[in-house]
Amino acid sequence: MPFDVDLFVIGGGSGGVRAARIAAAEGGARVALAEESRMGGTCVIRGCVPKKLMVYASSWPDAVADARAYGWDATLGAFDWPRFRAALAAELARLEGAYRNTLKSAGVTIHDARATIIDPHTVELSTGQRITTAHILIATGGRPFVPDIPGAEHAVVSDAMFDLPELPKRALIVGGGYIASEFACILHGLGVQVTQAYRGAQILRGFDDEARGHVATAMQERGIRIHCGTDVLALERDAQGIRAKTTDGHTDHFDLVLYATGRRPNTAGLGLENTGVRLTRGGAIEVDAYSQTAVPSIFAVGDVTDRINLTPVAIREGHAFADTVFRGVPTMPDHDLVASAVFTQPELGSVGLTEEQAQARGGVLVYAASFRPMKTLFAGRPDRVMMKLIVEEETRKVLGCHIVGPDAGEMIQLAAIAVKMGATKEDFDRTVAVHPTIAEELVTMRKPARRH
Known part of the structure; x- marks a missing residue:
């Protein structure tokens, strides 16, 4: 009995979209893709793109100050967050539309629904429709989380940062990775009083020690308060804001608490228990060098595999998968010497x-x-x-x-x-x-x- 499609992609982020487009447009495959949220995934909708635009927005105070030093009669008024937020939303809508048009032009069928795996060759949509497929590609990415501490409900994660109703006056950012450090610089540049708490010895773990120390010193010279060796014990809301109690004995009040302490692979609720796909201890999908799981018909790319969690890597993995399976060109994504950038200031x-x-x-x-x-x-x-x-x-x-x-x-x-x-x-x-x-x-x- 023939399958309904040759490839069913679960996830409309950068890796899934690239794989679907190449498989359809260059591999001649019948491709369907399901995305339960907005097309474009974390990078386009909740990550790299809006974050970089916020980096640009936050850089203007320094630029105007420099302009005065260079002889310009330059002044800077108040930052209009609602105006910027509206422009940002319009740009993200434009990009989402571009992603959809790219898929449609390649002949990919889009399902705006959640997909779960019934067996190695069948997926079921949240609409109730079942679709049989020769191959399944899981590209569901990752998600931020807040640790289980008292008052965790008072914190937000990075997904919420692009649609805040208003900018806070005081912000606590918990975490020391690139997301936490970037948002510390962004909010500071937008006029927010920023405190960053990290339980490790220095922010930006995994990067060169001298380089990350250089960044931390520059951030502190700008006025960002960085407390390393510190974690949050509890959060509580009172009349003065969100009260944060930390392991170094301090108790301070904030208007916003952002948790950026890591991300987890989006594997829960996919139906993987029906397939024999193996997961790592951290919940990531185990794959081989060609992004194939323990089940021959099921592949996975991007952050859900927890290899190198960067958008361009997910794109390369998705492209390599399509080349291997649908273009007859066996290709292993190259994870050696991958460059990265942290958009701190x-x-x-x-x-x-x-x-x-x-x-x-x-x-x-x-x-x-x-x-x-x-x-x-x-x-x-x-x-x-x-x-x-x-x-x-x-x-x-x-x-x-x-x-x-x-x-x-x-x-x-x-x-x-x-x-x-x-x-x-x-x-x-x-x-x-x-x-x-x-x-x-x-x-x-x-x-x-x-x-x-």
Whole structure:
């Protein structure tokens, strides 16, 4: 008996949409996709895109202050949050429409419904409709959560940050990852008094120690209060706001408490228990190098697999799946040397080994520089840029690059190409500097600062 479709995709985020489009438009497959929320997923609707627009919005006070230092008669009035929120909602609606049109143009059938798996070849929609399929791709992403503490109902997660009825005057951000740190900078830039609490020793765990320390220092110099080694014991609402009791003995009041302490894979309620698909201890779907689960007809890509939880990685995984299964081109997504950026103020860009990882393996040289950039130096601001190259001593290959400063995300994308190609320190040195730029420091560091 023939199947209704060749591929059924559960989840309309970046990975699922890419897989559906390639399978249909280039693989000739009959494809259906179900999304229970808004098309575009976390990145477009509740993550990267609206967050980056908020980063831009929060950067204008510094820009106007710099303009005055450069001779402009510039002033900045109050921030109109409702006006920005309305413009943001309109832009997200436009992007959602673009995602839908892309799928429709490729011939994908869209179901605005929740899908659960009945067996390895059957899904059921929340409308009651059942659809048989040769292959199932799970691309349901992840979700933020609030730990089970007294008063947890008084906290919000990052999903709520783009539709707040009003900006708070005082905000507590719990967590030390990139989402927590980015929102700390965003809210501070919008005029909110921000406190960030993190139970670890330093924010941005997993990034280069020197780089994350540089970011934390800059955030504190801007006026963000960072309390490391601190966790929240309980939240309680009273006449003064949300009362937060922390492990360091402090009790303070806030208008908003944002929890950004991690994300969990969206695997609950999918019906996976009906299939034999295996999950990790953390609830992620186990897959092989081709994103195939223990059940041959079921695949999974993106954050739901908890490999590298970045949108461009999910897109690559979705594309590789479609190439493998529907285009006859077996493709394993490449998870090596994936660059990333943290849109704090200042930004952090990173690719490859951190100094700590390099130190553990040994035989490496560390080239580092820290300096005040021309633009803000002239404006009288104390900002500092940090750049670091991790170089293998024997082969001279650049194994890692870390940048803290303006447009670090833009610079690390280009540096990542060289690192991915296996460029040596001499390749960097032979490249003539573009002057005067911040990026020229990447090709002018001649003497190593440290050897491990």
